[in-house]
């Protein structure tokens with residue numbers, strides 16, 4: 001269930017700080033635990049669980065908040081069956097200047113209404129259309145990558161995904177227009193991580209605001225054409241999508257949703273592909289298993305229905321998302337006073353659950369630090385002990401809208417890659433990670449693709 005309509009005046013932008021009755025620590029003066037959070041979010045969360053258990057207070061990034069750990073906490077927060085948690089109030093302070101009115105920044109009826117319309121852009125027939133665009137683009141893009149010599153996978157795949165997104169999301173073909181849009185998008189994304197949010201020329205934030213403006217201008221300039229024609233890109237799909245009474249989104253709503261979708265899709269997919277490539281490089285037997293799976297399909301281009309047969313690929317996708325969920329923590333704000341795990345929690349408290357922590361709990365996963373895709377197989381079904389133990393896409397009303405799209409894109413990418421190359425990393429290499437705000441390789445992931 002979603003939360004009821006929210007009067008934002010009842011909820012100051014800064015969350016409640018009266019949490020001293022809950023176990024935990026405020027950490028250093030002013031900075032709290034910000035340094036340990038940024039250095040190693042995973043280690044910090046594990047330490048908090050050991051010291052304080054499923055619920056603890058802390059202070060990171062100048063905000064007092066509660067960390068709620070484990071599948072039970074995930075279920076309470078994500079299912080939100082008593083309309084106690086707001087996604088909008090939690091994400092607004094982070095995203096509302098650059099990505100206003102995106103789906104994650106809505107609650108209650110406004111969220112339900114928009115989500116239902118947007119779902120039209122992710123139905124099977126729409127994804128089949130995106131797949132037709134992605135197939136040749138991924139193939140061409142990969143053919144141009146360095147072969148037999150080391151390069152940084154993260155930056156290279158990010159660029160390729162940007163080029164794919166320009167065409168699949170916006171329907172712009174490569175050229176100066178796509179480059180301008182891509183740069184504007186990169187600037188907007190980078191600004192979402194800016195610490196200083198003042199529009200001073202030369203700063204990340206200033207470039208981000210200009211990037212957002214460029215994206216808005218682009219969308220508004222093309223919207224009439226998109227509404228007139230029936231294109232196969234996501235922008236077109238959103239222009240044509242309607243509610244049950246045949247009403248379309250307004251121009252401004254289309255603009256805000258498409259820009260938010262670009263944001264929601266890009267770094268999450270980049271992060272996922274980095275994790276998979278690292279895992280496959282370290283586990284060449286899985287590269288071989290995937291190649292055999294592709295051979296069994298017996299085609300040089302995959303179509304939508306072929307993807308469903310790729311069971312080993314799905315196991316790899318799931319296991320990489322278990323070990324390295326791109327969104328390691330999901331925030332919410334409480335809408336009411338409530339009791340959680342025996343403690344009174346006041347209204348307007350910032351809380352966060354942790355997919356990353358849950359994905360390593362020994363109660364649920366055997367040898368959690370081991371890459372073992374078969375734990376998701378029907379025979380072992382390790383993921384079936386609790387419905388909320390594997391939550392890379394969140395859950396409940398805000399569950400990721402693009403999860404099928406992400407799986408399709410990942411499978412296509414791996415097909416084009418592994419049918420041509422062997423992925424290698426240097427002997428003894430272990431990928432250093434930065435864990436927040438999204439999980440990424442800290443060194444760009446140096447790899448070599450050796451032609452087969």
Ligand code: HEM
Pocket residue numbers: 087103104105115261264265266268269272325326327330331391392393394395397398399400401402403405406
């Ligand atoms: C493997 C890649 C991805 C991961 C791990 C991922 C993860 C997530 C998570 C954890 C949430 C929930 C956030 C919350 O509850 O606060 C979410 C929401 C969302 N994701 Fe994804 N995402 C991925 C790819 C994508 C793609 C490719 C798209 C679009 C094409 C997308 C669109 C969205 C949207 C629109 C929402 C908001 C849904 C709502 O609030 O109703 N995501 N995603």
